[in-house]
Amino acid sequence: xxxxxxxxxxxxxxxxxxxTADMFTLHLRLTDARARAAYRFTPGxxxxxxxxxxxxxxxxxxxxxxxxxxxxxxxxxxxxxxxVLAQLRAGDSVGLRGPYGRGWPMHxxxxxxxxxxxGGLGCAPVVAAIGYVVARRERFGRLAILQGVxxxxxxxxxxRYDAWARLPDTRVRLAAxxxxxxxxxxxxxxxxxxxxxxxxxxxxxxxxxGPEPMMLAAAGxxxxxxxxETRIWVSLERGFQCGVGHCGHCQLGPYFVCRDGPVFRWAxxxxxxxxxxx
Amino acid sequence: MTSASFLPRDRLQALFDRLREQGYRCVGPxxxxxxxxxxDLTDAANLPVGIGARQAPGSYxxxxxxxxxxxxxxxxxxxxxxxxxxxxxxxxxxxxxxDGRMRFEPTAQQSRQLAVVGVRACDLAALTxxxxxxxxxxxxxxxxxxxxxxxxxxxxCTHPADTCFCASTGDGPGIGSGADIALSELESGxxxxxxxxxGALLCDALPLxxxxxxxxxxxxxxxxxxxxxxxxxxxxxxxRDALFxxxxxxxxxxxxxxxxxxxxxxxxxxxxxxxxxxxEAAFDGSExxxxxxxxxxxxxxxxxxxxxxxxxxxxxxYRQWLTHKLGGWHDQYGRSGCVGCGRCITWCPVGxxxxxxxxAICGETVEPGEARGTREGS
Amino acid sequence: xxxxxxxxxIGARRPRLAVHxxxxxxxxxxxxxxxxxxxxxxxxxxxxxxxxxxxxxxEHAEADIALVEGSISTPEEQTRIQAVRxxxxxxxxxxxxxxxxxxxxxxxxxxSADWIASVYRRPDWISALPASSAIxxxxxxxxxxxxxxxxxxxxxxxxxxxxxxxxxxxxxxxVCLECKRRGQVCVLVTKGEPCLGPVTVTGCGALCPGxxxxxxxxxxxxxxxxxxxxxxxxxxxxxxxxAVARRxxxxxxxxxxxxxxxxxxxxxxxxxxxxxxxxxSGAAPGPQxxxxxxxxx
Numbered sequence: 001x002x003x004x005x006x007x008x009x010x011x012x013x014x015x016x017x018x019x020t021a022d023m024f025t026l027h028l029r030l031t032d033a034r035a036r037a038a039y040r041f042t043p044g045x046x047x048x049x050x051x052x053x054x055x056x057x058x059x060x061x062x063x064x065x066x067x068x069x070x071x072x073x074x075x076x077x078x079x080x081x082x083x084v085l086a087q088l089r090a091g092d093s094v095g096l097r098g099p100y101g102r103g104w105p106m107h108x109x110x111x112x113x114x115x116x117x118x119g120g121l122g123c124a125p126v127v128a129a130i131g132y133v134v135a136r137r138e139r140f141g142r143l144a145i146l147q148g149v150x151x152x153x154x155x156x157x158x159x160r161y162d163a164w165a166r167l168p169d170t171r172v173r174l175a176a177x178x179x180x181x182x183x184x185x186x187x188x189x190x191x192x193x194x195x196x197x198x199x200x201x202x203x204x205x206x207x208x209x210g211p212e213p214m215m216l217a218a219a220g221x222x223x224x225x226x227x228x229e230t231r232i233w234v235s236l237e238r239g240f241q242c243g244v245g246h247c248g249h250c251q252l253g254p255y256f257v258c259r260d261g262p263v264f265r266w267a268x269x270x271x272x273x274x275x276x277x278x
Numbered sequence: 279m280t281s282a283s284f285l286p287r288d289r290l291q292a293l294f295d296r297l298r299e300q301g302y303r304c305v306g307p308x309x310x311x312x313x314x315x316x317x318d319l320t321d322a323a324n325l326p327v328g329i330g331a332r333q334a335p336g337s338y339x340x341x342x343x344x345x346x347x348x349x350x351x352x353x354x355x356x357x358x359x360x361x362x363x364x365x366x367x368x369x370x371x372x373x374x375x376x377d378g379r380m381r382f383e384p385t386a387q388q389s390r391q392l393a394v395v396g397v398r399a400c401d402l403a404a405l406t407x408x409x410x411x412x413x414x415x416x417x418x419x420x421x422x423x424x425x426x427x428x429x430x431x432x433x434x435c436t437h438p439a440d441t442c443f444c445a446s447t448g449d450g451p452g453i454g455s456g457a458d459i460a461l462s463e464l465e466s467g468x469x470x471x472x473x474x475x476x477g478a479l480l481c482d483a484l485p486l487x488x489x490x491x492x493x494x495x496x497x498x499x500x501x502x503x504x505x506x507x508x509x510x511x512x513x514x515x516x517x518r519d520a521l522f523x524x525x526x527x528x529x530x531x532x533x534x535x536x537x538x539x540x541x542x543x544x545x546x547x548x549x550x551x552x553x554x555x556x557x558e559a560a561f562d563g564s565e566x567x568x569x570x571x572x573x574x575x576x577x578x579x580x581x582x583x584x585x586x587x588x589x590x591x592x593x594x595x596y597r598q599w600l601t602h603k604l605g606g607w608h609d610q611y612g613r614s615g616c617v618g619c620g621r622c623i624t625w626c627p628v629g630x631x632x633x634x635x636x637x638a639i640c641g642e643t644v645e646p647g648e649a650r651g652t653r654e655g656s
Numbered sequence: 657x658x659x660x661x662x663x664x665x666i667g668a669r670r671p672r673l674a675v676h677x678x679x680x681x682x683x684x685x686x687x688x689x690x691x692x693x694x695x696x697x698x699x700x701x702x703x704x705x706x707x708x709x710x711x712x713x714x715e716h717a718e719a720d721i722a723l724v725e726g727s728i729s730t731p732e733e734q735t736r737i738q739a740v741r742x743x744x745x746x747x748x749x750x751x752x753x754x755x756x757x758x759x760x761x762x763x764x765x766x767x768s769a770d771w772i773a774s775v776y777r778r779p780d781w782i783s784a785l786p787a788s789s790a791i792x793x794x795x796x797x798x799x800x801x802x803x804x805x806x807x808x809x810x811x812x813x814x815x816x817x818x819x820x821x822x823x824x825x826x827x828x829x830x831v832c833l834e835c836k837r838r839g840q841v842c843v844l845v846t847k848g849e850p851c852l853g854p855v856t857v858t859g860c861g862a863l864c865p866g867x868x869x870x871x872x873x874x875x876x877x878x879x880x881x882x883x884x885x886x887x888x889x890x891x892x893x894x895x896x897x898x899a900v901a902r903r904x905x906x907x908x909x910x911x912x913x914x915x916x917x918x919x920x921x922x923x924x925x926x927x928x929x930x931x932x933x934x935x936x937s938g939a940a941p942g943p944q945x946x947x948x949x950x951x952x953x
Contacts, residue, residue: 006419007370007382031379052372052380052566053559054822078584080823083662087821093380095372239582241555244416248552248573249580251602253522254609259416275525277594311868312846315839336889338845355841365837538882538889540854541829545836556825559816561697572837578828578879592882627832627844627854628889 008050008095009035014070015090019156023121024086025062025074028096041065043128044103044235044263048243049073049085050095057081058240058258060125061099065132071096074124074156100243101262104129105233109205113141115197117218119148119190119210123157125235125262126209130164137167144197148175148190148214152183171197191217194225201226208266209235212273219266232266236273252278283486284493286467287346290322293431296483297393302429305361306395307354313338314354316361316394325396326351333439333620335629349396349463352439355625357401358394359548362424363408369555369568385567386419391427398435399450400442400619402457404548405430410611411551429476432457436500438508441620443633446511449617451504462497469497510623513637515614518605520640525597529638534593536628541574543622543630544599549607549615554579575599604636661798663818664720664745671819673698674706674719676740678726678733679760679788683805684751685709685725691808698812701819721746721818723811724797727753727910729760729788741795746818749791750811752804756876757910759804760788764910765918788910799824804874804907807859827859830878831871835862843870850890850903855881855913876908883913887921897925 011028018024026049030036041061050056057079063072077086088094106129114133118126133140145164149155155174165172173193175186186193191214204227208218215234222232238250238257245259253272255261261269272278285293297304298320306319309326319325325348330341333352343350368385375381412421432453435444444450453460458477462469469489472478514520544550554573559566573580576595581588589595607615616632623631664671675685689695689709704710705717722744728734741747752758763771764787772779791797801810814824831853835842843849843865852873853865864871877883883904890900901921904914 007384008372009382010380050372050568051822052374053557053563053816053820055557055825056555080825084820084822091378093374093378095380095382237583238588239580242553246412246416246418246551247554247570248575249554251575251598251606253601254518254606256610277525277589277597311841313841315841336845337848338842355836356839360839365839536885538854538885539830539880540832540882542832542836542842542854545833559813559820561694561812561816562701563816563820572833574833577830577833590880592880595880625842625845627842627851628885 006097008048008097010093011071011096013088013090013092013094016088019074020154022077022086023074023154023156024077025072026085026088026094027063027070027072028094029070030096031093036068039068039071039099041071041099042103043106043132044125045099045101046125046240046243046262047071047073047096047098048100048240049081050097051081051084052095054084055081056095056097056241057085058100058237058243060128060235060262062124062127063131064135065128066135074121074127076121097243100240101258102260104207104235104263105205106132109133110139111141113143113200113204115144115146115194115199115204115206115222117146117190117194117206117208117210117222119214120150120154122210122214122235123147126207127157127160129207134164134167141169141203142200143167143170144199145170145172146175146190146193146197147173148177148193148210150177152176152179173197189217190214191221194218194221199225199227201228201231204231206232207235208232212236216270216274219270229267229270230265233263234266234269235262236264236269237262282462282469282471282489282494282497283481284467284489285461285470285484285486289485290348290468292484293395293480294320294322296480297395297429300480300483302391302393304393304395307349309340312340314340314351316354316357316396319395322348325349330437331439333441333624335441335623335631336626337629338624346465347463349433349435349461350437352435352437352442353398353400353619353621355546355621357397357548358405359408361392361394362405362421362428363412363551363553363572364420364570365572367420367570369570371565371567373565374563384419386423389424389427391429392424393429393431395431395433397430397432397453397457398619399432399453399456400435400444400617401548402430402432402453403444403447403449403617404619406456407549407607407611407613407615407617408551429480430457431459431461431477434460434462434497434501434504436463436504438504439620439624441510441623441631442508442618443510443512443620444618445505445508446633447614447616447618448515451508452501462501464493464496464500469493510620510631510633512604512614512616512618512633513640516608517614517636517640518608521601521605521636524639525601527639529635530593530597532638533596533630533635534591536630537592537596538628539576539592539595540627541576542625542627543632544574544576545572546621546625547603548619548621549603549617550574552580575602600632600635600639603632661823663821663823666720671702671720672705672718673702673721673723673815674715674717674740674744675704675708675710675723676706676715676725677708678724678737678754678791679729680726680751680753680758682709682725684754687805687808688723688811691812694808694812698815702815716743718743719745721748721815724749724754724791725751727757727760727788727790728785728794730784732783734785734794737791737794746798747791747795748811748814749797749800750803750806752802752874752876752907753788754791755800755802755911756790756908757788759907759909761910762905763788764915765905765922790910799826801826801859802857802876802908803859807861810859827857828879829858830854831856831858831860831862831865831875834858835865838862838866840866843868844893848893850893850895850900852886852903855883855886872906873904873914874907876911877913881913883917884920887917897921901925
């Protein structure tokens with residue numbers, strides 16, 4: 001679905017989930033029934049959430065694309081807009097534009113092994129893709145889900161990881177750089193875990209999302225494991241404002257990240273991401 | 279030599295009168311504040327008659343030549359861009375009701391049809407690029423509305439500035455197919471060539487006669503002379519690979535030592551399209567307007583991401599501008615984003631010359647099929 | 657581009673607003689007073705507890721948001737700003753004096769004791785600090801809005817944002833960008849005027865170039881201001897070194913990038929005397945080695 005540039009539509013907060021001290025999920029519902037019926041998205045796309053008088057912010061859609069009634073957005077309250085979004089309660093309204101961008105290559109990935117490597121809140125842009133795979137488990141090969149956090153207290157969705165770990169042919173590993181004493185999983189970087197899952201490089205598709213240094217490290221590790229750069233996909237962020245490649249804030253070399261991405265093949269963007277100024 | 283009609287100079291007013299009768303708001307070049315700007319124009323006498331312009335890096339001075347020509351200057355700081363990609367535009371209005379509900383209304387308005395007289399070839403080429411950006415598969419409502427009602431009357435550029443290099447980019451100095459009517463200014467009047475149905479309709483209403491062979495020959499010769507007067511050039515039509523292969527070139531530091539990071543080059547560039555959005559909120563929070571403003575890749579906000587700037591300094595900002603303008607555009611729009619108008623050279627307060635910077639960074643990268651000898655105008 | 661800190665959590669009651677004055681001309685307070693109907697709207701949303709220009713005086717009142725005008729120029733002010741800080745949850749410095757020391761910071765370029773002695777018959781009656789400085793040099797400040805005077809629209813927009821619970825956005829763009837947005841013609845390129853637009857933050861709406869005048873930088877340096885490069889350009893335009901220095905010696909001479917340019921070009925202006933020891937060191941305000949007092953022209 002290609003969203004037009006234009007005014008936002010009203011969405012109501014049906015409910016919210018507090019994930020951690022500063023992370024929360026808004027479960028939104030477009031108020032207009034027709035808009036709701038017409039709304040389609042693919043995993044990895046994002047919406048612009050907008051508060052009148054304050055501004056807008058791009059947030060990836062974390063819910064299942066098949067669940068049509070609500071759109072989930074998991075947000076960390078760190079900026080001036082997200083801090084106000086964090087004050088929203090059930091019944092409040094926001095403006096919503098989207099969906100925007102090009103999502104994960106779900107069709108290309110069918111029949112392939114999948115390794116999902118995420119860091120911090122990088123799990124949010126990928127969770128819809130995991131949900132998509134889990135709902136169609138038989139269409140995909142091995143599934144490995146690797147999530148890393150800095151502090152163990154930052155880990156969200158523990159119960160989902162536990163549930164995914166019980167699926168057939170599915171491995172889930174979690175890593176914390178600074179764990180508390182209850183932490184029972186890997187201590188260190190999430191990229192370390194790539195050596196532990198038995199990748200079949202020629203039939204693996206990697207979905208990577210997190211801070212850019214983490215994605216650089218993950219892509220480097222995957223390349224050393226002989227996964228071709230065309231099979232490594234990353235989701236990027238830039239200062240999206242319009243969402244349709246008009247405002248130019250998201251330029252990355254030859255790309256508009258909001259329109260040509262946010263999901264890219266590493267082969268296309270890896271050469272720019274290590275370069276200061278891009 | 280194509281055929282053309284001739285409009286005597288003393289009948290030029292008929293063009294403005296017919297445009298008005300056909301319902302157009304008419305905009306054209308006028309002298310203001312020491313330069314030529316495009317503004318409402320209904321009287322041919324208000325054209326820049328007898329005016330020339332001396333342009334150099336960082337300098338623009340009008341001259342009074344004493345002739346009767348109206349278009350004997352290359353360009354001013356702006357032409358079509360602000361008329362279509364508005365420097366400031368309301369996108370939508372948000373209204374918040376007492377019960378907390380919100381309503382959003384688009385604010386783009388249907389615009390009246392607009393005729394622009396005196397458009398240059400470089401600006402027509404830039405318009406094609408702005409169309410590709412703003413009016414392709416995802417159209418900007420305001421831009422598309424204004425573009426739909428636009429009638430373009432181009433004039434061949436016979437007096438290029440010292441800063442012009444449209445011959446090198448292949449975008450001028452003659453009017454190609456982008457205008458509804460192409461004019462060539464001669465001493466005694468104008469050659470007139472319609473190039474669209476709307477243009478033909480207008481021409482039918484003008485007091486034209488057939489152009490003579492002499493007139494056609496003179497116009498062609500003046501154009502050829504304009505081409506050969508241009509001494510600046512880019513080192514190739516496609517510098518993408520050369521630029522991206524030279525991201526660590528020492529010249530980026532060198533130019534950063536001369537650049538003010540002020541964004542004037544971006545603002546006067548007829549193809550630059552970046553914008554930023556702001557809120558204009560009522561004090562009581564009841565409503566708010568989303569406003570879009572021209573932005574620049576030299577501004578801080580342009581590279582703001584999660585509390586830091588991806589491009590904190592002049593070196594990375596200038597490099598972003600040049601690698602995009604002459605590099606990334608090839609991927610995005612199939613050609614360079616430079617049309618050779620030279621405005622970024624003239625209107626740079628310190629006179630930085632894009633052609634010199636590109637040459638220093640890329641060297642000579644003339645690609646196959648564009649050997650130097652076959653370059654237009656050489 | 658920095659993020660201002662979180663707005664104060666106010667809760668259900670009406671927020672309290674104070675407007676304090678330090679060394680200044682009151683012009684910034686007048687800007688607020690000139691807001692007209694918006695000021696009435698403001699008064700409906702906040703309790704104005706102290707605003708001398710508006711006739712409300714209680715300088716010891718506690719406030720959620722304090723607007724502070726003026727620079728710290730005397731020992732008394734040095735003490736009073738600490739008291740204002742302790743009674744204010746969110747401080748918004750407004751205007752060139754409060755954000756950079758104002759025109760009175762010109763004395764930072766000379767020896768203020770000499771000045772006082774040359775102006776007043778009884779210098780011992782004058783109680784002044786050797787330098788005039790910004791509020792932020794004395795106490796932590798949550799947000800600064802520059803300008804001489806501050807823009808009414810900017811102050812109201814900042815308050816609107818704060819009352820909506822969001823940190824205000826501050827203007828970052830240079831005067832040149834706003835000048836071009838308004839379709840104004842560059843006075844530097846067409847007339848060779850020594851315009852400070854390329855290094856000055858907008859907020860004024862590019863007012864002076866719109867009237868055919870060169871910007872004199874009253875909003876102060878923008879982010880990433882290439883002041884040294886522009887000063888060289890002024891030299892190329894034909895300004896002598898004195899004149900180049902003076903371009904940076906109006907209301908914003910206390911802002912570091914302008915202060916450095918003024919200092920450097922005054923040194924260049926000096927006739928070929930042997931270089932004074934330490935002449936190139938440090939950017940701190942202080943007396944000139946030759947004790948020159950040409951900064952008030």
